[in-house]
Amino acid sequence: MPAFVFDHAWLPQGWARDVAVSVEGGMIAAIDAGGDAGGAGERIHGAALPGLANLHCHSFQRGMAGLSERRGPGDDTFWTWREVMYRFLGALTPDDVEAIAAFAYMEMIEGGFTSVGEFHYLHHDVDGRPYGDIGEMAARVVAAAVASGIGLTLLPSFYANGGFAGAAPLPGQRRFINDVERFHRLLERTRAIAARTPGTVVGIAPHSLRAVTPEALRAVVAAAATGPIHIHAAEQAREVDDCLAVLGARPVEWLLANFALDRRWCLIHATHMNEAETRALAASGAVAGLCPLTEASLGDGIFPGAPYLAGGGRFGIGTDSNIDIHAAGELRQLEYSQRLAARARNVLTLREGESTGERLYAQACAGGAQALARPQGAIAVGRRADFVVLDRDDPDLAGDPAHWLDAYVFVGGRRMIDKVIVGGERLVERGRHAARARIAGRYRAVVARLAAL
Ligand SMILES: [Zn+2]
Structure with missing residues (x-):
């Protein structure tokens, strides 16, 4: 019936x-x-x-939306925004995190998303020590998803270092930090918590090539036999320079050369790619996780959309910092950034007469469902x-x-x-x-x- x-x-x-x-x-x-x-x-x-999947979200950042729009003493960049973020999260309790996440998830549903990929890196207490239950914060994220009704793919983030070459963490990063052994305990606990809520998917999210060493990345990827793998890559020009200096390759280039990127992988942002990287990522079967409103807010740069799409590349969209939670707004910003860069219209289409809105929506549905391993789209x-x-x-x-x-x-x-x-x-x-x-x-x-x- x-x-x-x-x-x-x-x-x-x-x-x-x-x-x-x-x-x-x-x-x-x-x-x-x-x-x-x-x-x-x-x-x-x-x-x-x-319903559309929101493939990239740090829900707690919804609570600092509007708190970083004041000019600082020097040039404001992603890196000065990150300082504001570290100060903000220094005060958050598990209750706060749950309340903020529930509000963000509710706005997502009202804004046209029916599932979310939570790239979850706020694991520990303010002094950097794990809570009595190492999965305390993961449980709060699951509770927030249940309260809102949104579908959840929970991606516990592995964050080990403060920068490239295994640099020591900064004080503002201590709530994120685990070594490989403790991350595996956290992952096991997260799986047990998620199993109590049917439909919850668990993957892993090595934070970025600046926050994990190649050896540690290999260890956590090898131990996760199934489920999505998300990683921030090439969001910032400085990150590309640092990666070249330390690893001898650009971030996306290095990942392509060192891992069999496939349908399980989602590279968040992938903003700064050269032509060869764009072609290879498009052919890999992995998803590019684009967050157009956040990338515009942070002044990250513009994704090479037209060649990526022409090469058969898959993408989905994420609300990332959650400044404006709005599925259609993300897709509009994605296309408008391309138009500003190319000084052209209807850039993210493949053939004459095609509707840009339909192309964007269909691609984001398919890419989002794949990246979150969810039966939707x-x-x-x-x-x-x-x-x-x-x-x-x-x-x-x-x-x-x-x-x-x-x-x-x-x-x-x-x-x-x-x-x-x-x-x-x-x-x-x-x-x-x-x-x-x-x-x-x-x-x-x-x-x-x-x-x-
Ligand atoms: Zn992010």
């Missing part, structure tokens, strides 16, 4: 009318497009898109019943469906989102999460307490 009958739904072959979807155990069990839409099932007056049998339903009464959807994805990505964005359904559960109505008042109230108290410190 169908659970929902959508007026319109964006299926892999395109828009269809009167789409009846049956749901079993949170998954899509059957689809009947143009069938007996008058039969059983709840009629949804709207245009359903598959399409309205199709066997995928999770995740839907972002656009308001059919929005005036920008009054015309031809051929333009609807462009209207969503480039014009209306989250304003158009009416309902969000995750695993068959209706979590958002008229753009608001059902638990908004409770989750926002708890978050407001944390913001007020941190401001008073």
